[in-house]
Amino acid sequence: MGDLPGILRRLDYLADLGVEAVWLSPFYPSPQRDFGYDVADYCGVDPVFGTLADFDRLLMEAHARGLRVILDLVANHTSNLHPWFVESRGSRTSAKRDWYVWRDPHPNGGHPNNWLSFFGGPAWTLDPQTEQYYLHHFLPEQPDLNYRNPEVLEAMLEVMRFWLERGVDGFRVDAAALLVEDEHFRDEPPNPAWRPGMRERDRLRHVHTEHQPETHEVLRRFRALLDQYSEPGRERVLIGEVYAPFEILVAYYGSPEAPECHFPFNFALMELPPERWTAEDLQALVGAYESIVPGWAWPSWVLGNHDRPRVASRLGEERTRLAHLLLLTLRGTPTLYYGDELGLRDLELSPDQVQDLPGFREHGGRWSRDAARAPMPWDGSPGAGFTVGTPWLPLPVDFPVRNVASQEKDPHSMLRLLRRLLHLRRQTPALTVGAYRSLPAPPGVYAYERFTDSDRVLVAVNLTGRMQTLEASGEILLSTHLDRFGPERAPLGLRPQEGILLRPTGEVVPWR
Numbered sequence: 001m002g003d004l005p006g007i008l009r010r011l012d013y014l015a016d017l018g019v020e021a022v023w024l025s026p027f028y029p030s031p032q033r034d035f036g037y038d039v040a041d042y043c044g045v046d047p048v049f050g051t052l053a054d055f056d057r058l059l060m061e062a063h064a065r066g067l068r069v070i071l072d073l074v075a076n077h078t079s080n081l082h083p084w085f086v087e088s089r090g091s092r093t094s095a096k097r098d099w100y101v102w103r104d105p106h107p108n109g110g111h112p113n114n115w116l117s118f119f120g121g122p123a124w125t126l127d128p129q130t131e132q133y134y135l136h137h138f139l140p141e142q143p144d145l146n147y148r149n150p151e152v153l154e155a156m157l158e159v160m161r162f163w164l165e166r167g168v169d170g171f172r173v174d175a176a177a178l179l180v181e182d183e184h185f186r187d188e189p190p191n192p193a194w195r196p197g198m199r200e201r202d203r204l205r206h207v208h209t210e211h212q213p214e215t216h217e218v219l220r221r222f223r224a225l226l227d228q229y230s231e232p233g234r235e236r237v238l239i240g241e242v243y244a245p246f247e248i249l250v251a252y253y254g255s256p257e258a259p260e261c262h263f264p265f266n267f268a269l270m271e272l273p274p275e276r277w278t279a280e281d282l283q284a285l286v287g288a289y290e291s292i293v294p295g296w297a298w299p300s301w302v303l304g305n306h307d308r309p310r311v312a313s314r315l316g317e318e319r320t321r322l323a324h325l326l327l328l329t330l331r332g333t334p335t336l337y338y339g340d341e342l343g344l345r346d347l348e349l350s351p352d353q354v355q356d357l358p359g360f361r362e363h364g365g366r367w368s369r370d371a372a373r374a375p376m377p378w379d380g381s382p383g384a385g386f387t388v389g390t391p392w393l394p395l396p397v398d399f400p401v402r403n404v405a406s407q408e409k410d411p412h413s414m415l416r417l418l419r420r421l422l423h424l425r426r427q428t429p430a431l432t433v434g435a436y437r438s439l440p441a442p443p444g445v446y447a448y449e450r451f452t453d454s455d456r457v458l459v460a461v462n463l464t465g466r467m468q469t470l471e472a473s474g475e476i477l478l479s480t481h482l483d484r485f486g487p488e489r490a491p492l493g494l495r496p497q498e499g500i501l502l503r504p505t506g507e508v509v510p511w512r
Ligand code: GLC
Pocket: 034, 037, 038, 074, 138, 174, 175, 241, 306, 307
């Protein structure tokens, strides 16, 4: 299945790779209707994944290697088998009735309003016993908690304390934009931008279910608790899962006086359609984000996660190398999805192999999130070093050649590129804390510099199929082809689909 002892065994790999923190998707006891995002006990470990003692060891060993551990806080909803919900649904007068969002049927006898669920159909399910509907933005097996009840907030803070006391370094808040809904339960208006092929839920504009002011209040409370547990040099981090345009996204930082997330994930690169991976679009996208993230706040970049097609399937091998160069040289915290460092592709699954039925429905049956959740191929042995049994999902078809062991041996592999990038980043203050400035460049080339008072590096990415030249001299720290290092003089040639990282000497002259 992929479990905690398994991660423990691979911590050296992660430390060598050069990452600094690991975000674990939910491993809590769960009926697994949604890959653990339906939690039945927030303070335990599902036996499938190990024990609490395994977790404590993992945390200790991670810390011993300088790796931080971030947990997934599934705060918006529980499993329908969580004791809180079992009690809540028991009767209209149960002490926990109000821990979830219950509503009478609409006077016409139907659903309380028109809200829709991510996984298809209404966001309401009728409980026949008590003849009320409960709210669920996801599966009916994922009832929504009611944060308007202060006891619920207190209970979730208690969950956070449980893990903080054990030593975790922070949380990624699942579905952070959905924590609280409109108190008047107003219908959502139709979305004029909806087109066939888009998700059914987006037939509506989510003005009453997403980004509500009360949601920000909950996040402020989460953050205040984390700050209580933070010490200088050992901050505990709050990351929000928020899909939104930049102007809405940045509200999730809160303000310096009332901070919320250290950063909300910025999914813009992950959501950028492949045909828009052009120099002009990238420069505009990064520029728009850079200009809207408040000066006191910290940016984020993400190329992949467990809910979206893998970057190598979206962009192909060559452009994935360029994307990784951007991910690790743009300003802010990069989030790398496991396996993307090998250039793993989406699995091609037949409908009978799909385990993620809700996600399959969400994507209209065209794609399932399992495609991006393949077992990690460590080597070319029959179970790929992942298992000696039958893996929970098929191994990637190309695992005999695309695996960690084989890429270790290949000096030009994607894995070697990622490792080199991660290490360069850690050694180079301009890349970790420097400012960003885009540079003029010939059409099809995206170029920028990152700089501090005493350090400066230049990134240039040729997104065209032609050779390009640039008027700069200096030391090549890295080419995405991994075949070019050391001093070079102007004019520098950039091969098709090549990106470079350069420490320039003298003035950087814009390109010819
Ligand atoms: C988030 C998770 C996704 C899950 C959903 C419901 O979007 O990333 O995997 O299905 O929340 O918890």
